[in-house]
Each structure stands twice: as structure tokens, then as C-alpha cells.
Amino acid sequence: METSIIISGFGGQGALFAGQLLAYAAMESGKEVTWIPSYGPEMRGGTAHCTVVIGDEPVGSPLVRNPDCVVAMNLPSVDKYEPLLKTQGRLIYDSTLVRRSLRRTDIAGVAIPAHDIATRCGSQRLVNVAMLGALLTLCPLVDLAAVEQALHTHLPARHAALLRPNIVALHAGAAYVKALAETQITARG
Amino acid sequence: METSIIISGFGGQGALFAGQLLAYAAMESGKEVTWIPSYGPEMRGGTAHCTVVIGDEPVGSPLVRNPDCVVAMNLPSVDKYEPLLKTQGRLIYDSTLVRRSLRRTDIAGVAIPAHDIATRCGSQRLVNVAMLGALLTLCPLVDLAAVEQALHTHLPARHAALLRPNIVALHAGAAYVKALAETQITARG
Amino acid sequence: MNILLEHETPATDLDQMEIVYQRPDALTDLATHYCPGCSHGVIHHLIAEVIDELGIRSHTIGVAPVGCAVFAYKYFNLDSCEAAHGRAPAMATGIKRVLPDHIVFTYQGDGDLASIGGNEILHAALRGERITVIFVNNAVYGMTGGQMAPTTLAGMKTTSSPAGRNPLTQGYPLHLTEMLATMPGVAYAVRRSMHSVAETRKTKKAIRHAFTAQQQGLGLSIVEILAACPTNWHVEPADALDYIRDRMLPEYPVGDFKVSEGLGDRRLGD
Amino acid sequence: MNILLEHETPATDLDQMEIVYQRPDALTDLATHYCPGCSHGVIHHLIAEVIDELGIRSHTIGVAPVGCAVFAYKYFNLDSCEAAHGRAPAMATGIKRVLPDHIVFTYQGDGDLASIGGNEILHAALRGERITVIFVNNAVYGMTGGQMAPTTLAGMKTTSSPAGRNPLTQGYPLHLTEMLATMPGVAYAVRRSMHSVAETRKTKKAIRHAFTAQQQGLGLSIVEILAACPTNWHVEPADALDYIRDRMLPEYPVGDFKVSEGLGDRRLGD
Amino acid sequence: MTRELWKGNEALAEAAIRAGVDAFFGYPITPQTELLEYMARRMPELGRTFLQAESEIAAINMVYGAACTGVRAMTSSSSPGISLMQEGFSYIAGSEAPCVVVDIMRGGPGLGNIQPGQADYFQITRSAGHGDFHPLVLAPATVQEAVDLAYISFDLAFRYRTLVLLAGDGALGQMMEPVEMPPMRTPDATQPDWALTGAKGRPPRTITSLYLDADELASVNARLQEKLKTIAAAEQRWECFMTDDADLLVVAFGTVARIAKSAVRAARAAGVRAGLFRPISLWPYPAPVLDGLVDQVQGVLVAEMNAGQMLEDVRAIVRGRTPIRFLGRTGGVIPMPDEITNELTHMTRVNHRTNGAGMKRDVE
Amino acid sequence: MTRELWKGNEALAEAAIRAGVDAFFGYPITPQTELLEYMARRMPELGRTFLQAESEIAAINMVYGAACTGVRAMTSSSSPGISLMQEGFSYIAGSEAPCVVVDIMRGGPGLGNIQPGQADYFQITRSAGHGDFHPLVLAPATVQEAVDLAYISFDLAFRYRTLVLLAGDGALGQMMEPVEMPPMRTPDATQPDWALTGAKGRPPRTITSLYLDADELASVNARLQEKLKTIAAAEQRWECFMTDDADLLVVAFGTVARIAKSAVRAARAAGVRAGLFRPISLWPYPAPVLDGLVDQVQGVLVAEMNAGQMLEDVRAIVRGRTPIRFLGRTGGVIPMPDEITNELTHMTRVNHRTNGAGMKRDVE
Amino acid sequence: MAKGTVTIQTDRCKGCGLCIQACPQHVLAFTEEFNARGYRPVQLDERAHACTGCGVCAVVCPDVVFTVYRQPARRAA
Amino acid sequence: MAKGTVTIQTDRCKGCGLCIQACPQHVLAFTEEFNARGYRPVQLDERAHACTGCGVCAVVCPDVVFTVYRQPARRAA
Ligand SMILES: Cc1ncc(C[n+]2csc(CCOP(=O)(O)OP(=O)(O)O)c2C)c(N)n1
Ligand SMILES: Cc1ncc(C[n+]2csc(CCOP(=O)(O)OP(=O)(O)O)c2C)c(N)n1
Ligand code: SF4
Ligand code: SF4
Ligand code: SF4
Ligand code: SF4
Numbered sequence A, B: 001m002e003t004s005i006i007i008s009g010f011g012g013q014g015a016l017f018a019g020q021l022l023a024y025a026a027m028e029s030g031k032e033v034t035w036i037p038s039y040g041p042e043m044r045g046g047t048a049h050c051t052v053v054i055g056d057e058p059v060g061s062p063l064v065r066n067p068d069c070v071v072a073m074n075l076p077s078v079d080k081y082e083p084l085l086k087t088q089g090r091l092i093y094d095s096t097l098v099r100r101s102l103r104r105t106d107i108a109g110v111a112i113p114a115h116d117i118a119t120r121c122g123s124q125r126l127v128n129v130a131m132l133g134a135l136l137t138l139c140p141l142v143d144l145a146a147v148e149q150a151l152h153t154h155l156p157a158r159h160a161a162l163l164r165p166n167i168v169a170l171h172a173g174a175a176y177v178k179a180l181a182e183t184q185i186t187a188r189g
Numbered sequence C, D: 001m002n003i004l005l006e007h008e009t010p011a012t013d014l015d016q017m018e019i020v021y022q023r024p025d026a027l028t029d030l031a032t033h034y035c036p037g038c039s040h041g042v043i044h045h046l047i048a049e050v051i052d053e054l055g056i057r058s059h060t061i062g063v064a065p066v067g068c069a070v071f072a073y074k075y076f077n078l079d080s081c082e083a084a085h086g087r088a089p090a091m092a093t094g095i096k097r098v099l100p101d102h103i104v105f106t107y108q109g110d111g112d113l114a115s116i117g118g119n120e121i122l123h124a125a126l127r128g129e130r131i132t133v134i135f136v137n138n139a140v141y142g143m144t145g146g147q148m149a150p151t152t153l154a155g156m157k158t159t160s161s162p163a164g165r166n167p168l169t170q171g172y173p174l175h176l177t178e179m180l181a182t183m184p185g186v187a188y189a190v191r192r193s194m195h196s197v198a199e200t201r202k203t204k205k206a207i208r209h210a211f212t213a214q215q216q217g218l219g220l221s222i223v224e225i226l227a228a229c230p231t232n233w234h235v236e237p238a239d240a241l242d243y244i245r246d247r248m249l250p251e252y253p254v255g256d257f258k259v260s261e262g263l264g265d266r267r268l269g270d
Numbered sequence E, F: 001m002t003r004e005l006w007k008g009n010e011a012l013a014e015a016a017i018r019a020g021v022d023a024f025f026g027y028p029i030t031p032q033t034e035l036l037e038y039m040a041r042r043m044p045e046l047g048r049t050f051l052q053a054e055s056e057i058a059a060i061n062m063v064y065g066a067a068c069t070g071v072r073a074m075t076s077s078s079s080p081g082i083s084l085m086q087e088g089f090s091y092i093a094g095s096e097a098p099c100v101v102v103d104i105m106r107g108g109p110g111l112g113n114i115q116p117g118q119a120d121y122f123q124i125t126r127s128a129g130h131g132d133f134h135p136l137v138l139a140p141a142t143v144q145e146a147v148d149l150a151y152i153s154f155d156l157a158f159r160y161r162t163l164v165l166l167a168g169d170g171a172l173g174q175m176m177e178p179v180e181m182p183p184m185r186t187p188d189a190t191q192p193d194w195a196l197t198g199a200k201g202r203p204p205r206t207i208t209s210l211y212l213d214a215d216e217l218a219s220v221n222a223r224l225q226e227k228l229k230t231i232a233a234a235e236q237r238w239e240c241f242m243t244d245d246a247d248l249l250v251v252a253f254g255t256v257a258r259i260a261k262s263a264v265r266a267a268r269a270a271g272v273r274a275g276l277f278r279p280i281s282l283w284p285y286p287a288p289v290l291d292g293l294v295d296q297v298q299g300v301l302v303a304e305m306n307a308g309q310m311l312e313d314v315r316a317i318v319r320g321r322t323p324i325r326f327l328g329r330t331g332g333v334i335p336m337p338d339e340i341t342n343e344l345t346h347m348t349r350v351n352h353r354t355n356g357a358g359m360k361r362d363v364e
Numbered sequence G, H: 001m002a003k004g005t006v007t008i009q010t011d012r013c014k015g016c017g018l019c020i021q022a023c024p025q026h027v028l029a030f031t032e033e034f035n036a037r038g039y040r041p042v043q044l045d046e047r048a049h050a051c052t053g054c055g056v057c058a059v060v061c062p063d064v065v066f067t068v069y070r071q072p073a074r075r076a077a
């Protein structure tokens, strides 16, 4: 079984790093995994995304047409990936930036106020990790502890000060989804 | 039937031009013909030669391993081509420059004092045409008239003054061979 | 947070006013892919204005480089093509030689022009090709993510000179425009900068002179422009302009290295 | 007419005498393929003498060009290789970077160095590669039969400029050495000539300085040498020397365009 | 050994470093640049040579020069840069300098784009420049395999005095995957007996590709051809995946092959007995193995990220014995597992030859 | 018409001139240089463009630029120079600029020598640069045919917006032969609707090979492949010589083919029913015709001045139906008619497969 | 009435801020909102009336988003 | 006794004449004969004794055919 996740946002929002964290965590959990970025001519701005595929056997294609899960950090990402998600796929998006409701009814969409959560945790830049926490609660691909570990090991030294806030944001994102689940998970965003 | 002729000498002796004259004459006589130079890294000096193939059908290979006729204007050319000549092939060489006698007995070698003939006709530079005249007398591949015509048409304008001496040398070379034939053509040079 | 409307319109009554600046004809209506604060956009704008002012759009042919400006052919509203990396001067030569009455310009980055394309510009200059070269020097390879260019400053850290460029092993910053200026085939060779409004205006003038030199058939004209690459310099756009002024200018002073007489007489006044 | 003996020996009793000139060690015993009177042979001789004098033969590596001197690797009695056309400075860079204690030199014609190989020499100079470049400028492509080179004189007829080089369309003669001299990476850049015995001796000195500059690790050293190609100039060997003096020198004056201080102090006296 | 997450380009660089590469010369180009950047950081730390060249042409000629001295020299690039190196490759082949070159292929022709591609197949396996030669071309399908092949590449280059080309694509270069890195090798200090090291106490050596005399050059070529024969016999590499009982055979290399593996598994799950033949050495092509498999299967599906280049090799091996179908993707589009599976299912349905649209087609 | 004696290189130049070539950009290289020198003399006389470029790279990019304006532009070179043009070829293919390039091949690899060769076969028919494309490659065997093909080369280049490569070798370039020159054409003044001529009274035009979006580049490639299919169907050229009743078939192109003709005649004289199949278009390869001949013969002899390049095409066409023998000459050595005849006689004697020495070998 | 004004194609603005820094009248500021490309574009702020139509913003803007208007010069009458 | 002399590797001489022109003592001349490569090589002429062993011929000869000998400097005794 392979699970594919696309994490997508504006350049600078940390989509690629979130994907790497997930990949590190998956590897440390003994899974097979691939991570691949989109790479284009735009150096800054524009939309950046990465694809992570996690499996029990060596991963075939590192790229997917129809992902199982999408983490969308902005509207263009929702626009792009909502139609591509697999049936019964999961779409987590930032309700702070994306105001429209989802169109498909055969996917599970979860809106999380990631921007607000991140700001509460200390910085707008934590949106990516908050959403990763949310994803991993919705689809328990790896333990949050493994992501925490990955953060410890791979957060660039110059961002050491952000380690704790990152961990807090990860759990805050997770907590939000858990709370939501405890009330109800709708099939519509 | 194809007849192949190699004309060979030191660079500057006019071997290539003699070959071209022969090729022009052959073409004007309605034959098929190819002419090809040897081309090497040495710009001046060294040995230069060309190969002319004359036939009734379109010529196959413009290069030959074993020529029918060789016009050798110096010793290295004799050294190189004597062994390569076809059995019964003709080797015309300048006895002024080549003092050794030929080794093969299965070829027809004709020594002509081309240097002397040329000098008598007005210039050392006429050696090539004198030897061509000799060749065409020995092997009547084309009429001397055709070569004369070729000289008229293709002697570079800046050498116009040499036209008559060239024609004289052509016939002088021919006359020498004819005289020789009238006495005897040996199979040894 | 909301998505804004396409145009933010001011309260003032526009009908009463004259338009004094607007998108030049010689630019298409496409949004560029450049990073925020990238000088390429401004330089495109300047070139387009000059082309409009000289009224040459319909017989001008542009040659885009390989570099961040690779899509320049989409942004200029004129016939244009995309050269192989560094070969724009050769391609422009091919065009100009068969269309001598047209205006041909190349638009090239420092990697494109001064690194891989050094021989093509050297020989185009030697031959005095009547082309105009807009040489955008941002001291890095922008498009490929900030590697060292021949124009990278001594000590400057890039992704391929992580310890800072060491001139003793990686070379000294290249002053190509000065070198080209020594060649008789070059009619106009100057350096300008984008670090301020005033300098930007001078850059535009230089671009006009360069095109004029071509119109007059004087030889090759080249305008080197010190330009900002905020992304690969890892600074904010506004700071990038200071970086040009404080770091690049000392190594690359602006100046006129060659102004052919024919041009000087008629043009340098303005 | 007879073939001569291999050696013509003089009557004098040689045992009584000292040898003052003989074939240098750094030349192999091969006869060259050069045309009569070609300067390449003399220049090889000078280089070999310098190498012998400096005692560096056994740690010197030569890089031959594509050009008439393509077989230089056969004539020098030292480790050597044959580069692709124009790429000798890149190949020499590769060698020198991994063998920094060896002496590496390229031997290149004007077509090889200044035409197709313009970018490789430009950037080797920019980087200040510690190599020595012997640049044999005979103003034509010798090997391919006398086509125009970037250094061909204005008005000079070649097989590819049959009407004489027209600088306005075919470019002005290229002064590459002067251009390279402007670069900080270059330690020594001079032009010399082969047109007389005195000048030939000066050429040899320059070659020695160039190798010394490399030994001292000062940067790239280049000696441009005005050389005769009697064959493609269509003149007799002796007249070719006059041609250098009368035609080439006015365009390409001999001179020291760059002599790095380190070198000047110690060496230029002799 | 520990598994670490490595980006393909950086893993290739690190593997070459551990294999003992002495000198790297390169020029940036997407999607290969991280390799160069990694070298820019690491090589100086290790006291080895890194130099950014002014162009790919300079880079390959620097590699050529360094290799002539007997050190381990390499460069890396992507398709347009590889085109520019063709003359250099030819000189290297002619003078038998051992070099390693990495090609992280992208979409073409021309500037094309920076997405993954496999359309350098011809220009690296066939010509790689004028004259008769082939580089030894190895095409890894995973980052781990890229590491493993890079690790042995210099051994191969030196054993045969040949150019070794590691051929990946943008996906392999850009992706991260868990890798076990091999240990750092202690560089071998013995100098080959052809290397230019200064003619001290021995006759001078020359390295050249010039042989003006036709017979001499012919004999050099005969020797080169003999060497190629030796390589062809000894260095074929391939993987057979589920081929034992396969009715249908997918033939694919590199990234497409790993995708095809998923497709084969899916096809099996759907009851189609598919298998995968994956050439690892593109030159020498592992023809005998494929040849053996052909008789056993009812059809062959060639899948490539190009318009049908390896396809020509497969056709020559199959020699009409079984139908071949081709699935080609160009422009940086990567074929998805289900597309390959669909082709396989399609092939089971039709046992006559049909012509698919676009770049899906039945070849014979 | 009058027959004149022309040197191959100069005849090619004059034929291109009579075909209306507007611009020539080139760089000297033996054995092609006379073509450039002829252009240097004649083009300015006619008021057309001649420029000696600083390198082959500059030359092909000048041709590319000039071709973008819709004029007839060409260059010429020989093997190492052709290697240097590979990137340019790829850009030209990607942006569909019609260009003509002459390749007078010499011995390789590397600097090799200046004698005749045919070892660019792969690099001109297969890759010619990165990405998926093939130039239209025409290989004349006589100076007359060189003239005739050069005369139509621009028509082909413009009809298909493709690169046309005229592939000869040093022998063809250097030899003189009688030729009937075609008349001077009056250049066609209509400008193609894609040409860059200044956006006067019309929307601007752009010529590029860059398509960052994978799907877009894929569709460009699909279009290019369609075009190649059209060319492949319409532009096959070949000559069959004495094949009607042939038992043995020689397959050869260019200079080797003309030599093979003599060999076939000689073989016939010796009672061996030999014939010659001569591809004139090397791409598209005239496969159907050869395919048809294969069933009729008892063996095929491929003769080339390389180590076996076209051989691969022939093998793929023969598909094991009949034995193939290969006679290869490299380094500038030209096979002589009697060597080919000997091979043919040898083939009649042995009807089992043997392996010849060196580059004579039985292939299958 | 203002001497000049500008219109701003906000969907094109990349929020680089160069115009804000260059405007001699300091009448430009970022919006709070993001545009579709994820940037906070520039707008005339509450001091818009102070715009002179000098065009400096148009000169420095890399994304050519400004159209600059100016009050026609009054004839001295 | 001559102050100096030279030996000439005549098979290598290409008859370019540069040495003849350069020799300050005018003691060099072409032979009448040709060598194996077709050139008329140089020899010391009848004035050979005038050779000073100055080495100019060796400096200018492209084909490195000269070995130059000189009478050892006599000690002033
Ligand atoms: C032959 C080739 N080599 C390398 C590249 C990769 N490449 C694309 S742009 C570029 C450098 C661009 O730098 P510069 O010219 O300074 O332009 P900038 O992006 O800075 O404006 C390189 C190396 C390529 N496309 N083709
Ligand atoms: C790539 C390539 N292009 C062209 C040539 C042909 N070629 C050989 S030597 C030469 C020019 C040599 O001229 P120069 O460098 O001036 O040396 P010279 O012969 O004058 O000493 C050329 C163009 C080649 N061998 N390779
Ligand atoms: S990377 Fe630099 S040069 Fe390229 S678009 Fe961004 S800012 Fe401009
Ligand atoms: S052609 Fe000129 S450069 Fe070449 S060997 Fe002859 S004289 Fe020397
Ligand atoms: S026109 Fe002048 S004053 Fe008005 S906004 Fe622009 S820069 Fe400011
Ligand atoms: S300069 Fe242009 S792009 Fe930058 S903030 Fe101002 S309006 Fe926006």
C-alpha cells in the first residue's frame, strides 16, 4: 500500500520543508518513502509543492496524478488539487486563506484555521507544521513523535529558536483536528 | 574498363595540376573520370599526389590501392608506388631525380629525363606536363590535343605566359617516349 | 483576507487628467514571472519605453537569453526569439546580417553573456555587429538558483562559492564592458545601475543611445546594467538596491567606457 | 643530383672545440612537419631551451593545440597531450588544478586561441590559472590552408577573405594579449616577434619570464609571438620576416602589457 | 548501516566523493545543479578540487585534462549541456582518458524544459560525439542505485580507460529517498602507467586522439572496438522483476522502470502475468537476457520518457518474434503506473496489432 | 547541358548558391574547407551574406538566427565541428527553423584525422543533440548527386521546417568529377508566415524551443513526431542497383556505395549475382524497400567507413531473416572494390555463419 | 484637487515595496489583503491627494502596475 | 684555425635560407644537391673558416639542424 501526499502553498510558506519532515518521519518509522519537489522557473513567489509517497514496499512513482491526501496552504492549491484528489481522498486547507467551500462531495475536506493557529503559536511561519499536525491526525501515516524527532534533527541550526514553537504548532494542528473529530468530521469542507 | 593513374611528386612540382589536366581532357573526350588529391597536414614540401580514374562507366572508387599507371616525379614516389603498381602497370619516372633502377620485372618502367626536357622547354616547372605527355604516349588514354585544350581553358590566367611552354613540354615529353618506343621499350627501368 | 479586485482605482476623477506614464506599447500585457523587486522587470520597461520613443517596435527583433529573462520574448511586444545559453550575440548576428535595416537587440544576464557566452560577445564586438546588447549584471546566476557568476564580487557567498568567492582560485570579478570598449568595432559601451530613480533614468538614456548607435550603423552597442536579484542575494528588494550601491558600485563603477564620436556629437547632450 | 649524407661535417677538428649550441634535451629527435621557414620550429626550439635552462623538463606538461602545431606533443621531450580545438586552456586548467606543483603550458595558434578558444583563454586568465600560454600569432589559420583569423590584418587577403579583410564587416584585428593584460589574474602578458635574431632572443627571454611567473605562482602568463607563415602568406621565408616587421608590427607592436611586480623585481633585469 | 534521506543529486555527489573522486569541474544547469553545489561545499573541505567552469565545454575539457594525469575526475550536467560535451566525449574516447559524467536528463529538444526526460538515450548510448565509440552508460532507477553505481563508476572508468556516463533524469535528481551510503574509500595512490605526471626518469608520455595516418587510426579504432567488445561482454547489468512466469514484459529503464514496477504489481493483482525487464547498463545493452525472455512472452511493452529511443534497441533484439507496444511520454510528463497497467491490460485483450494514438503505438 | 569538372566541396557550394541560399556562416575544417572558401568568394559577388564565424557553435547559432527570419541559411563542417553543433541542432529542431548543414565526415573519434569517414552516422541520424528529433539526412554518392541534393535541400527544409543534413565524406568533398550544374534559381520572395521580420501591422511572432509546462512541451513533441512521420513517409530516397535477381545484397551509402557498385559489377562478372541497395536518405531510412529485398536474398553485406553504425538499422530491418555480414573500415581507410567483391565471394562459399577478423564480421 | 494620481494593477503587484520607498510624497502603502498570487499589493494611502503624478513609482516598479495621471498644466491666462 | 664552426643535419634542412640570411659572416650557402625530402640543404661554403661560432644560425633555424662549436677562450697567459 502506498499513500501519496501533496503539500502545496505559495513559495516561502514552507510546503517543501513540511514534506521533508513527513518523509524523514516516515523513514525513521521504517517505511519506504520518496519526496519530490515541484521545481519551476520562479525563484520566489508562485506556487510551490512537493509530493511525498509513503509505502511498505519500495515506492514506484515519486510523482502522482491523483494524490490520496492534499495539504493546501492557499487558494490556488485548492483550485489545482481538489479536482485531482482520489475519491475518498483527504484535503486539508487553511481556512484563513481559502474562503470558498469545496466542490467535490466524494472527498473529505477539512478546513483548519492554520494561519490563526500558527500566529497563536508564535509565528505565521508555523502554518506548514500546524497543517502537517492536522494531516497526521486525520491520516495517521506516522506518529507525531517521529515528526518531532525529525524537527529536532533537521530544522536548520539557524532556526534553532523555532524548534519549540514548531513542536507546539504541530500539536496544535493535531489538536484542532482531534477536537473537530470529536465533534464531527464532515465530508464537505 | 577503368584505368587508374597516380601522379606523385614533391609539393610544388605540379602533380595535382597534371592530374587535373588529365581529368579535364578525359571529361572532354566523353569519358567518366574522377580526380582526388592526397591531402595531409603539410602545407608545402612533403610528397603530394593525386589519383585519376578514367572509365567508360561512372567511376566506382576514386581511390585505388593498385594503380594501372604511376607518374613519379621524385624518388620517394618511386619507392612508394613501385611495389603497389598492378602487374603490367606502367611507371614513368624522372630519371633526372631518380637514379636507382626499378626492382619489379612485371611492370613497364620508363625513365624520362623530364627535368632536362622541362629545362629545355623553358622552365623546371614544366616537368609535370612533360611527364604527362610521356604518360599519354605510353598509354593513350586521351589525345594530347585534349590536354592542350585543357591547358588553354584551365591554366590560371596569371600563368598565361606559360601556356605555350606547357604545350611544348607536353609534346616534348610525348616525343621522347615515341622516340624511345621506336628504338625499344624495355620492361625494366 | 480577501482577494483584491484587479484594479485599485483612486477616488480622483481620471477624466480630468492626462496620462503621463502608462504601460508602453512595446510590452505585452503579460505578468512577468520575476521575483518581487527583480530588476529585470524594470529594465524590460525601460527598453520598451525607448523602443516606443524611437518608434522602432515594428522593425525591431529581440533575442532572449537563457537565464531568468528567458521569457523576455513573451514580454516584449515585438518579433523575438530565444537563443541557446550564451549564443544570443551569434543568433543576433545571423538576424542582423540578413536584415541589416532592422534593429536587433539581445538581452542577456551575466552568466549568459560573460560566462558561457564570452566568445560570442567577444567576436560580435570584434566584428562590430550592428546590434545592441543589454547586459544585466546581477552578479549571480539567477535562474539556476544563485551560483557564482564571472561578475560575482570577491568574497560574495553563492551556492557554488559557499565560502565566498576567492579571487585567487575562482577568479576576479570580470569587467567585460571595459574590455569590449577597447575594440574598434564597439560604438557604445557603458555601465549603468538600477539602484536609484536617478540612476534608473540614466540607464534608460543609455539604452536609448545604444539603440541610436545601432540606427546609425556605428557598431556594437552594449549597456551593462547593475541589477538586483533580491532572491539570490537573500535580501529584501529595497535592501537589494542598497546592495548595488554599496557593494557592486565600488567594484563596477558606472561610466561611459566608449562613446563613438558619431553618437557623441548628436546625442549625449540629452 | 644526389641525396646527401645525413650529416655534413666540416673540415675543422671538432674535438678541439666546445659545443655552444646544440639540440636541447626538451626536444625529441623528430623532424618536424612544418613548412620551410615556419616560425613554429624556432619557437619550439626557444621553449625547449628555456625548459632545459630552468631544469623543469621532468615536471612540465605540455598541451598541444589544433593547428599546425598539433604535433607539438611529439616534438617536445616531455609529458604532453593534445587538446580539442581552442580548449587547451581548459585542459591545462584541469591538469594544473590537480598537479599544482607541475609546470603546465599550452601552445596555441591565433585561430585556436583567439577564435574558437576565446572563452577558454578569457576565463583561464580571469581565474588566474597558473599556466603559461605560448600564443603563436601568424595572422592566419595555417593548418587549414590560410583562412582569415581574428588577428588577420586589415586588408590582408586570405582564402576566406579573398577581397582582403574588411574590418567593417569582418572585424578589426584582435589585440587579445592587451585585453588579457587588463585582468588581475594575469601575471605576465607580453608580445614579441620573430622577425630578427635580436627579437627572437627577446622572445626567448619572455618565454623564460612566463615560465618563471608560473613557478612563482603569480597567475597566468602569456607570450604572444608574431610568427611567420610563409606558406599562407605566399612569400619566401626570408621575406616573411620582413612581412612581420613591416606589416604585422605596426598593428601589433611588441611590448610588455603586464609584468606582475613579483616577477619584475627579480627577473626583468636580464 | 543507517538509512538517511538523500536528494538524488546530492547522493550522487556524496557517493562519488566516497568513491574517491579527486576533481570535479561543472557548470550549473537544472535539474542537476544540486550536485555541483554539493561538490562546491564538500570538495574543498576534503582538500580536493572543485571548480566551476565557464561552460560545459570548458568543464568537459578540464575533466579531460585532469583525467590525463591519472586522477579521478568528473562532471555533471543535463541534456543541453551534454550536447555541448559531445566533442569532448569524442576526444576522451579517442585518447582513452577515464572520466565519469552524470547526465540528469530533462525535456527537449532545445531549451525544452526542466522536467524529467529520457531523450538523451540516443546521444549517450549511440554517438556521444563523432567517431566510433560508446560510453559505458549506467541508468539507476532509485537514489540508492544511483549511489551504488556512482560508487563503482571510477573503477569501471579506470579498468577500461573509458568514459562512464551515469544517466538519471530530473525526477531521480530532485527526489529524496532513503539511502545507505557506502563508506569513504581511501584513495588509491598508485598512478596508472599512462598518466601524465612529468617525464621524470622515464620516457615522455603523450595522450592524443590524432593519428594522421589512416592505417594507424584504423588500428587504434580496432583496439577501441576490441575494448568495447570486452566491455560489452563483461559489463551488462539488468534487473528482472517477476519475469519468471511473465506473459507480458515491460521494458523500461531509470525512473520509468521504478514506475513500471508498481504497474507490474498492479497488473498481477488484476490477474495479468506481467514482468519487468530493466536494463541498468544502457550501453552495453543487456541484449542476451532480453533476447532470452522474448521467446517466453506474448508481447513486450516498451515505456520511456521519450518518443521511442531504447525502443530501437528492443526492436532489434525482438526481431519480430513478438508484438511490441510503445508507451512514450515527452516534455517532462512522467507516465503513471496505471497508464502502464492499462497498456498491459490492453495488450492482453488484443492479440492482434493495433495502432494506438499519439505516442502509444504498436511497433510490430 | 555542359559537363564541368567540379570538386565536391565547391560543387556543393555552387549548387546551394543556385538553389538560392541567402546566407552562409561557417568555420574552416578539413576536409570541408573549400566549401567555405568558395562561399567566401561567391556570396559577396552575388550580394548575399557570407560570414566566417568564430567557431562552429557560433556558426550554427548564426544560421539559426538567420533562418528565423525566413531566409535560406546554411553552414558546413566536418565531424568534430558537427559534434559542437549538437546543441544548436536541438534548438533548431525544437523551434522548427529550416536550415541546411553539410557534413563532410572524417576519421574519428577525437581529432582523428582528415581522411574520409562515415562515423557521424549515429550523431546525425539518431540524436543530433538532446531530445527527440531527427534531421532529414541525405547522403550523396557522387558529386553530381551532391549537387542535385543540395539543390533541393532548401525546398525540403522549408517544406517541413526542418534541419536538412547533407552528409558526405572527405573523398566526396575532395574529389573532382564531371557535373551538370542546375540553373540559377530566382529566389522566392514570399516570406513564410512564421518568420521574424518585424511586427509591422501584425501581432508579434516568437520563435522558441522553451515550453516550461510539461503538457505543453509534450504536445509540441507530439506535433514534431507527427511531422517526422510525414517526412518518414514522403522523403525516403534510395537506389537499387542490379537487385532484381540478386542473391546477395550489398547495403552501403555515400562513397562506399559507389565503390560497392564496382564490386557488384565485378562479382557479377565472376558469376555471383550481387546487387546493391543504397540508401540516399539516411533518415528517414528507406526501410520498406530494403525490407522487401531481404526475403529475396541469401545474405546481406553491410559495408561502411565506420565500425558498424548503419549496420544497426539494417539489422533491425532484416530481423534475422537472412545472414548479415559486415565490412567496416575506420580511420580514413576506404574499402576497395575487390575487398567488397571478396566478401561477396566468401559469402557464396559459406552459407553458415562465421566470424571474420577485425571489423569483418558476421552479424547474425 | 490633487495634482496627480495613479492607478495600480493590484493583481500584478508583487509587494516588493520599491515604489513605497521611492515615492517622494510617501503616499503609497501595502494593503492588508493578499492578491491572488499571494502578495500584499500596494495602494494609495489616506494621503493620496498628495500624489503629484511625478511618475517615480512607475519608473521603479518592476511589474509595470502603475498608470500615472497628472493635472494638465494650466495655461497662464 | 677557425674561431668556430657548425655541423649541419642536412637531412633535416628544409632549405628555407633563414640561416644564410642571418649568418653575420656569410659563410652559409645552399648545396647544389637535394636531400631526401626534396630540399636543397645548407652547407658551410668555401669561407667556412670565417665562422665565429656565434650561433645565430642555430637561433634562427626552424629545423634545429645546427650544432655550433667554438674555440675555447684562451686564457690570457
Ligand atoms: C547549455 C546550458 N547550460 C546551462 C544552462 C542552465 N542555465 C540556465 S540560466 C543559467 C544562468 C543564468 O544566469 P544569468 O545569465 O546571470 O541570468 P540571470 O538568471 O541571473 O538573469 C544557466 C547556467 C542551460 N540552460 N543551458
Ligand atoms: C572543432 C574544430 N574546428 C575546426 C577544426 C579545423 N582546424 C584545424 S587547425 C585550425 C586553425 C588553426 O589555426 P591557428 O590556430 O592559427 O594555428 P596555425 O595553424 O596557424 O599555427 C582549424 C580551424 C578542427 N580541427 N576542429
Ligand atoms: S532569481 Fe533573481 S534575477 Fe531571477 S527573477 Fe528572481 S530576483 Fe530576478
Ligand atoms: S602552414 Fe604556415 S604555420 Fe603551418 S607549418 Fe606551414 S608555414 Fe608553418
Ligand atoms: S506618481 Fe509620484 S507621488 Fe504619485 S504615487 Fe507615484 S511616486 Fe508617489
Ligand atoms: S514597485 Fe510595483 S510590484 Fe513593487 S510593490 Fe510597488 S506596485 Fe507592487
Ligand code: SF4
Residues within 6 Å of the ligand: H004, H005, H006, H022, H023, H024, H025, H026, H027, H028, H050, H051, H052, H053, H054, H055, H056, H057, H058, H068
Ligand atoms: S655560427 Fe655564426 S658565423 Fe658560424 S655559421 Fe652560424 S651564424 Fe654563421
Ligand code: SF4
Residues within 6 Å of the ligand: D037, H012, H013, H014, H015, H016, H017, H018, H019, H020, H041, H042, H060, H061, H062, H063, H064, H065
Ligand atoms: S635555417 Fe635551417 S632549415 Fe633553413 S636553410 Fe638554414 S639550416 Fe636549412
Ligand SMILES: [Mg+2]
Residues within 6 Å of the ligand: C109, C110, C111, C136, C137, C138, C139, C140, C141, C142, C149
Ligand atoms: Mg545573472
Ligand SMILES: [Mg+2]
Residues within 6 Å of the ligand: D109, D110, D111, D136, D137, D138, D139, D140, D141, D142, D149
Ligand atoms: Mg595561425
